Amino acid sequence: MSEVIVVGAGPAGLLLAGDLAEAGIAVTVLERRDGRMSNLSRAFAVHARTLEQLDARGLADRLVSTGTPLRSLRLFEHVEIDLGTLPSRFPYLLVTPQYNVEQLLLERALRAGAEIIHNAEVVGLSQDATGVTVATGVTVATADDTYRAAYVVGADGLHSAVRRLIGQPFPGKSVLKSIMLADVKVAEPPEEVLTANGVGDAFAFIAPFGDGYYRVFAWDRDHVVPDDEPVALEEVRDVTRRALGTDFGMYEARWMSRFHSDERQAPGYRVGRVFLAGDAAHVHSPAGGQGMNTGLQDAANLAWKLASVLHGAPDALLDTYQAERHPVGRSVLRSSGALVRAAVIGSTVGRALRGFAAGRALSVPRIRTKITGQLSGIGYTYPAPDGAHELVGTRARDIPLAGGGRLYEALRERRFVLVGAADVPDRLVKVVAPATAGGPLMLIRPDGYVGWAGADATGLRQALLTLVGDVHHQAAQ
Template sequence: MRVLIIGAGPTGLTLAGDLAEAGVEVTILERRPPETANATRAFGVHARTLEQLDIRGLADQLPGQKVRAVSLFDKVRLDLSKLPTRFNYLLITPQYEVEKVLRARAERLGAEIVHGEEVTGLVQTADTVTVTSTTRTWEAQYVVGTDGVHSKVRDLLGLPFPGKAVVKSIMLADVKLTTPPPDVLAVNAVGDGFAFVAPFGDGWYRVFAWDRRKQTDDRAPLELDEIREVTRRALGTDMGMHDPRWMSRFHSDERQVPAYRVGRVFLAGDAAHCHSPAGGQGMNTGIQDAANLGWKLAAVLNGHAEPELLDTYQQERHPVGRSVLRSSGAIIRLAMISSRLGRRLRGTLSLLLLGNEKIAAKAAGRISGIAIHYGDKKRAADVPLSTGRLFEALRGGRFVLISNEDRADTPAFVDVVKPVDPVTEPVLVRPDGYVTTWDDVRCR
């Protein structure tokens, strides 16, 4: 086997699909049974993740509701409608819908998903990695741990996961509402708590609520009345929430592993970083981790690039993870301000800053992922081509060279396309949609 992935969440499924599409033999081990679970925390897909899904032909398959302005707290709203992308919104859809389309793609392309296998051991040599699971032993050239915040792969590597809990005893529930909010998203923070309500699109709503007055253990019993009371304080109404199908408590940590790679083993998604739910960054960051790593593994395994290319995964994605920790941490800390004066200053300063067009655009670009770049490697715009558009041309996981003329000198793994508007010089685009150069991809 060439690549073994541990964990069949959005990150692992994205990676498996990308590798399979590139002709790389890949298997996912998943300890959970195959039944789809509704009890997921992620519910929003940001613009850059939608672009990555579009590159894979999946974005238009996702159901959900589009939100073009995100409320943070008080009257502070972040406008997404001006983002330079056709996905100028946040798509509200539950994680299981994202997993559904990613799983179908991975399996269609030939990735194997094995359920009921929990990893118990991992040993690597200079050439291979041997993984022991519930029923057997697996050998692969590379292993990727996408097995979540309690990653067994990370533990077996002996890697620390430094950080701390940023907010404790967050309450979650999936409920029905008698009187849904007028906006797609309802969110507000007051001195002693906050509440957030988002639709799944099928009549169910996800509620996040936090009560400064009652900080308790994650395992403590939870009643709907407790969530109702905090929601009324924060939003002025509990919207008649009833018939919960699921309720839980959890605490939110800010943690990041120092090394995303140890030899032939990589970490991605929540196994590498976790942070507060503010900004809805978790699933999105994980999918983008996979988009960055997948083409690099495929290029090396298919003989198109030197193995040193794999070192750029840490170089490019670790700073992004660190930035997400900081931005989501800043939002949650602002939401948790308790004093009346502090909340007044928060609202005034936020409105003042976001009233500046450049600052507002930068904030929207950061939270949506559109502004993410890797040094001088910028996100490629989805420009129109003589046949289709760039993101359609990137489907298949190949490099694309945008050139006014046919190029007979390009490698076999590069597709040459002609732009509608001529370019001053050829532009090379990586499979993950970033402009690059031949030297940067370390091609053979």
């Protein structure tokens, strides 16, 4: 029997499965699709904090080699967000298709021993005091197979079966309807890696797909039709010309479709032994490219907590997943929603005010730091217990270590890392020394956030019991 079942083999589900498997947890992934990797995904942006998380798993450099770094984002014609000053090893946004992320995470999950079962659509779920039973098939009455685990994570997207089966609502609304997507070749490639703008009743976005094609998003305020309405290449050209001033000589569309953009969030990310992550928990407008990134951060946060509890940490640790990640999802809903609403302002006066307001805001250092921190993901912190050190809940900087190496390289063992000298059990905790002496002891969580800081051995011991699990067992070895 698996200890954890993950439903959904998208980015969030695969990162979660790989983390659990590397932590020694038996994990099974149930995926309703077959094993073919789709190139129809909408995500193209990998932000700095996500690259840091992938760096802590030894995957970032490989992913960077597949895409194009973008050190500034141009919004609303002349307004730019400078990412080059981010305090990160990755001071940029990486433009690369989602399937490149999925491929790396899939290889890692399989290498670590995760079991992935395709053509397994979840149709039933029940939980009791000791575990969760999941049924797959066409209907519960004709279920092909049942699976049981201590915990289940629904990472199965916007139309999550897991969310429905645990009775979680998904309140929200559609922000934009009838957005056209097209993969096209262009005769005149854009000067910018990523080009987007909204003018009057039209909005368009274009970015390289990585294989000679370009992905185009185009929206026409005056032509809202059902998602199943066919798309003509001339319609995409027309909207793009109106929004960007040119259609770049588009030709040879290999795929075109429509979709609608929702803003929704489940009120509860945990119901008993079942959790929601990624698009199953929250969906956002595509503005800012934060959807996939937020889901990957969910997975990084939840995986080590499940592993710790299965290794003996208190069950209450799992409640911190909701406390830490739900506010982040809500913040992304607000920021991405504000961006998309600003992008589609129709009036000339409104667009002028939009550019003026954005330019003034970005000229204030404190506001600029907050905006870039939220967009890149590196600016989010988690709530800390009363009386905790000021570093607790903050993102750990990738500091150099004595003897060579970096903190995020030390995190690749998927253990907690204690920065500073201390006598602690070492099966789940790796002790390292900073290159520069001074500062408190810091217990770094596997997701790269400070779990505890201080100089008190008793406090460290309590943190190990609360966060790591299996401490008594380690001490006895």
